[in-house]
Structures are given as C-alpha cells and as structure tokens.
Amino acid sequence: MKTPKISEAVVRRLPVYLRFLNELSRRNVQMVSSQDLGQKLDLNPAQIRKDLAYFGEFGKKGIGYDVGYLIEKIRQILKLDQLIPVALVGAGNLGRALCNYNAYLRDNMKIVAVFDSSPEKIGVQINNLTVLPMSALVETIRELKVRIGIITVPAFEAQVVANQFVEAGVEAILNFAPVIIKVPSEIRVHHADFTTELQSLAYYL
Amino acid sequence: MKTPKISEAVVRRLPVYLRFLNELSRRNVQMVSSQDLGQKLDLNPAQIRKDLAYFGEFGKKGIGYDVGYLIEKIRQILKLDQLIPVALVGAGNLGRALCNYNAYLRDNMKIVAVFDSSPEKIGVQINNLTVLPMSALVETIRELKVRIGIITVPAFEAQVVANQFVEAGVEAILNFAPVIIKVPSEIRVHHADFTTELQSLAYYL
DNA sequence: TAGATTGTTAATCGATTAACAATC
C-alpha cells in the first residue's frame, strides 16, 4: 500500500471498479476476471489488471479475482475502511439532493454537518441534520473532525467557503460551484460542475 | 470549424474557458492573454493556445484574444449559438436541483420536459414544467426535438431510461446514476456520478 | 522600434494497450 506515483486516472477508476464489484457481491458472484470487468465497464482488461497491480497482487493466475477480497482491498486503498466525516455548505436544491443521497453511507462517508449563509435556511432540518450558520463552520468542522468539504453554493461564494474549509483544516474539497477555487497545494480539490459537463456534451451533437 | 480529431480533454476545457471569458466580459475586460487565462484556470498557457488553435486563429500576435470574439467563437464550437432542448428523467432531489439551475439558460440549453416513473410525482410542477409519465417520453421528446437527455433516476432504472432516450432519438446523454449505461456508439454518454467523485477524493486524504 | 504574445513545430512526458511468461 505504498504510493509509487499513482496517476489520477487510475484513482478515478477504482470507485468504478468498487461499485461494480459491490453489485457482483450482492448477486453472490464469487470470482471475476479482468475480461468480465472490462466488458461491463467499457475498459481494457489489461488496464484493469495494471491499475490493480499498482497496489498489490490481488488476483489468482488462471482464475481471476475474488470479489469479496477485491472489494476489501479497494476499500482499503480508497480509505473507505474508516468513517470519513463530510461537511456540506449550501443548503439549496443541490445541497439537499446530496444530503439525501445516502448511497455513500454504505461506503463509510457521511455528511455530518450542513451550513448555509442565508438566515432563512438556518435551523431547517435536512435528513436529521440542522442547517447551521457560517459562523459556526470552523469550530464545528474541527469538533466533528470533518475531512472532506462539499461546496454547493453559488459561484461568487465558493472561494469564501473554500477559505473557511481550509482554515478549519479540511483535507479535500469537492466543489460543485461553476468556478475554479484556489487552495493551498496540500489540499485536494475536485471540480464537479455539471454545466461544463453539459456544455462539452453539446459539442458532440 | 472542421474536426481534425479533437480530443475529449480539449472539448472538456472549452466550457471552462467560456465560463471565465463570460466573467471577464461582465467585468468589461476587452482583451486577455493565454498567460492570464492559464493563471486563473490553473492551466498551461501553451495548452490553451493549442486548444484554441485547433479551431482557428482567434488571437492577435503580441496582443492576445478579444474576449467578446473568443466567447462568440467558443459558443459556435460548442454549438451553444443555437437553442438546445434538453429532457430530464427523474424528478427527485437531484432532478429538481438541475431543473432549477437556470445557469445554462444563458448558454442556450433549456430543460423542456421532465419525466418520472412514480405516479405521485406525475403532474407536479417544477419550475413551470409539469412532470410527465414515462409513457409520454418518446412522443414528447420527438415533438420537442430534444437533443440531450439527463438521467437522474436510481441506478437500477438508468438503463431502461437510456433505452427510451435512444428510441426517441436523443443524440447525447448525461447520466447521473451510479451505473455504466450501454447505448449505440453514435450516441454520446457522459457520466457525472458524484459518489465516484467523492470516493476518489478519499484516496488523497 | 522594442516588447509582447500568438500559432505551431518539436520534445517530453505519461497513459493505454499488446504481448507473454508464470502459474493456478
């Protein structure tokens, strides 16, 4: 489990593997080959084998991969074998959608705090969480040991929220606002903006 | 405006350029250099120049790019100079969030129809659209000349919805469901699943 | 003119794919 420069492309595929493996597990499938995986996930089998081989020898030659064992290993790699507290800022439609999405509960990620800047949102209940004011952000995040912050505020507020996350000691940020946010290099930011997604799709019409 | 094999990476950056150029335009900035852009967007200036050069000579040597002109050109490239009707299936939290997101209205994309399979959702008003039953999907999409379909249903329903989109003649699909959907190769699919996004982020903790 | 910045070619870097020995 050392890190000999794993590319981002590899890391992004791991959750996709995990998701499908979980489905196989639910269907009580015991073993799976890189060929099977490749077919279902539209990926080259050699690539899948190579991706996994970065982290260890998880398969059996001539047989394939044990589904349960591989799930366990990928969860370890992604650090999903521990509870990861997440905070979200922006209790709008998107924010509420993410809160209600409990799919990641199974994978040990949990939104433990929700914040908003507008007074009429504060105190509102979302999925047994009470929306807190921005003034409570830094302290609450420190108390709850939040490691990942999600930003679902309008673009013009995103950088301010990011700054607060950084101040509070968050290690990674998932930004849904349509703007590039700047943070110190030791903090990881992923951008998940669906307007750019939709616009790039238009190119192929 | 011919297509000498433009890579997906290039196409994905164009909306990011466009977004920032729009902001410059709002601020009445006339000209911008690849250096400026690169700094703001965390990209290599040479890459930006190369990306744009695939589509034409939009800049002026020694000067930079005219903001308004570049906006116009990128909008043409992305086909955002015409109205693009979009349909959405799945009137849950995420679906409603996307409907309310009117940011893409400015960019000529418009959600013109919303569908859901559960009876209690049908007839509900979302942003002056009435949620329609799945049985109306194919006919409505053909009538409204919908070109892009958005899927915000649970994973187990996503493939069925995709099949209906294909039958109705949609040209591209944006899938938010956490599952790989299979469509004929002439139809473009982008996956925008934030659970995989969040999980890959955990790797970097 | 001098300084700046593009468009483009060449060099570098990195990621994907093919191939195959090892082995279950």
Added chain:
DNA sequence: TAGATTGTTAATCGATTAACAATC
C-alpha cells in the same frame, strides 16, 4: 495435462509542455 488468466514488460499511442519564428 490443457485452458485460462494474472502480473508485468515492452510497444504504442496520445496529450502536455517547451521553444521560437512570425507579427502585432
């Protein structure tokens, strides 16, 4: 044993970056 599939090296492919002549 024969067939299948991994782990891994080598080959290929593609994308990013550097460099610089052209030129505003």
